[in-house]
Amino acid sequence: MNDDQDPAAVASALLASISVLVRRVRQVPTGGLAMPERTALSRLDRSGPTTSSALAREVQITAQAMGATLNALRARGLVERRPDPDDGRRVVLTVTDAGRQALKDKRNARTELLTRALTGGTFTPAELEQLAVAAPLLERLAQNI
Secondary structure (H helix, E strand, O other), X not given: OOHHHOHHXXXXXXXXXXXXXXXXXXXXXXXXXXXXXXXXXXXXXXXXXXXXXXXXHHHOOOHHHHHHHHHHHHHOOOEEEEEOOOXXXXXXXXXXXXXXXXXXXXXXXXXXXXXXXXXXXXXXXXXXXXXXXXXHHHHHHHHOX
């Protein structure tokens, strides 16, 4: 195994390059959502209806901080509270249609940014193919962390 295939060297190179990519993509304007709001909205969309405390545990922040974040999202009509169908004493939060649209707009803006970068003439067809092949590998890597 040469240095290019050493798992530690690959991990270091991936972490450095992916960190730069993520930072740049996160700079895309996303309709005025702050990072905690984007995180909460995305997690709530992926995980489905849940309680504020469960969502706080999932993203590893305090219940108070999550409450403030969710209140801001509710005030903008992006999240709503509903009675828990399994336990009427509890309240669960769900993403509204407006919240899903905000997430879609964010993803579209980020996809557009990457598309422009990929079609700007700096990548050859062979390099685009390499990136296409790498995408599912990166996803699998993320799932194994």
